[in-house]
Amino acid sequence: MTLPPPPHLPFFVYGTLRPGEPNHDLFLRGRTAREEPARMSGLKLYDGPGYPYAVEESGGAVSGELVTARPQAYGELLAALDQLENCVPGDPRSLYDRVARQAVRESDGTPVRAWVYVAAPAVAARLRARGTPIESGDWLTRR
Template structure:
């Protein structure tokens, strides 16, 4: 399998809960990047899901992983995203290859996980930024 960076936009972003468990100390570099799509929360609001349809700017990061551990890390990310390439019909997310734009405006081919479940979605996130959304939700509860 080709070693591509992984574009993360939700709980796998630097400093967030799944980053700590699955990516911390396992990346060679992490680069801010964007793509286009439509971001929404799942019904309980605990994590986002992304659809390729839409023109919102989605903010995230490219996670570059070394060749030596790439298969292991991708397997872990597939697990946390509920993706099974042998059983796409029952996968929560689908891993795709897309072109994203890094912070320097360069086009980069990367893996991304798109929502693959009918239903189960809640609030639309117009900012396209999970970090901003989480901060606003915390402010509402304080």
């Protein structure tokens, strides 16, 4: 059975893909139509270290950017981000799962459905047990 292609949703990025972070220019430069500050509830941020993991947990919220890909770059960007995040749908060895969740634009409070990479179940369990949370929910304030 072949899976249907994923819908063309924007991406909610919260770590090394944010402006000024190391992967932003490597993966996003020239591929985006818009990038805007946003928040996503229902997530708690943990230090990787070196990169963050968002873990699905009620009561938490994470700051990031809502990234809208240029239409002609969407497929290429989706594949590149899946590879960067070690996300292989259905593979239990993946570090992250790509899931569709609701983000909220900081500029006007508009809800937007977006892809977000969250810690895969085994990784999330380890982080909940022994991880270092980033209490602010903002990777850029971790230092």
